[in-house]
Amino acid sequence: MKRGEPLKRLTRLTAKKPMARGKGLKAGGNELKRTTAKPKRARRTGPPPAVMALLAKRSGGWCELGIVCLGNAQATDPSHRIAKGMGGTKDPRSNTAANNTHACRACHDVVERDPAAAYANGWKIRRGLADPTDVPVRHWVHGWVRLDVAGGWSPALEYAPEGES
Template sequence: MSETECRDIVKERSGGGCEIRIEGWCQGQAREFQHRLPAGRGGLYVPSNGLAVCGHGNADGCHGFIHRNPKVATANGWTVESGVDPALKPVEIWMWGHMKACGLLDDDGGVHLRTEAA
């Protein structure tokens, strides 16, 4: 998959809004692509490995929060550890701009909501 195709799918999934929406940090509109597994650690440009986030670079907005708070980012699935397939790591995101959800991302732009076992 090309980088452009991947970015387009993630943008469509997000509806143009930030998929993280961290209170006190979020700027609303997605401007950045957050690699859950960075390219330097083997991450690919595939939608399961990307999130649409607000901010400018790693300086501010939710993108800045993710890079300043790696433990929180990993706990929420916004980043994944080396050797982990992002498609198999649940992530907490905002869907359709109004619903917080936890699920798995696929490479077609889908979100598969996670249900907890009783």
């Protein structure tokens, strides 16, 4: 065959039926493998609806962090103070009202992007070091408070972080 010469078709192309569902390539040798199992549905791992209702009641539906929105945005996300980690957690405190703040998307993103400020303000707590009910958190409206598992809060009067008085 010379350069620029058109290719010759040796066999005529014919229409074929599509491969039946579940009849993909089989395992063996160097062949490709194809699974026919349905993809798993993402499992909901956030707080249950009852805890989300407690968060909404405590926040009044507005962002509790007020980092970006100054408390003027509707709260949509539960922000875990003790992170669940990539593989999740079996810690029963993870999805309690004390371990979650009700945040808008913008403030939640800031908490995740700036861990130093998040730990300093109690928006994040290092896993295994403390109970969420014992660590004060800076609330946009009420200042330094302690959150409880019943969806309430109490002032943390005795708490003054470094550099504040």
